[in-house]
Amino acid sequence: MTVKKVVRILIGLLFVIFVIQNAEVVEVRFLFWGAEASRALVLCCVFALGLIAGWLPIRITKKKESAGKE
Numbered sequence: 723m724t725v726k727k728v729v730r731i732l733i734g735l736l737f738v739i740f741v742i743q744n745a746e747v748v749e750v751r752f753l754f755w756g757a758e759a760s761r762a763l764v765l766c767c768v769f770a771l772g773l774i775a776g777w778l779p780i781r782i783t784k785k786k787e788s789a790g791k792e
Contacts, residue, residue: 745761
């Protein structure tokens with residue numbers, strides 16, 4: 723196993739432990755909308771949105787660069 727894989731597995735395990743320890747129900751409010759959900763679900767959704775927000779600009783930039791080379 724490479725060091726990169728070990729680090730990814732370790733970060734994933736730490737994230738899972740963190741989510742399991744924060745499983746109580748919380749209220750989420752946004753503007754005029756409110757809902758109750760488990761904190762673990764909220765954390766997973768925010769984590770996924772963060773991944774997408776970080777990945778999307780890189781993807782768009784790479785597409786623009788490859789289109790400019792042609």
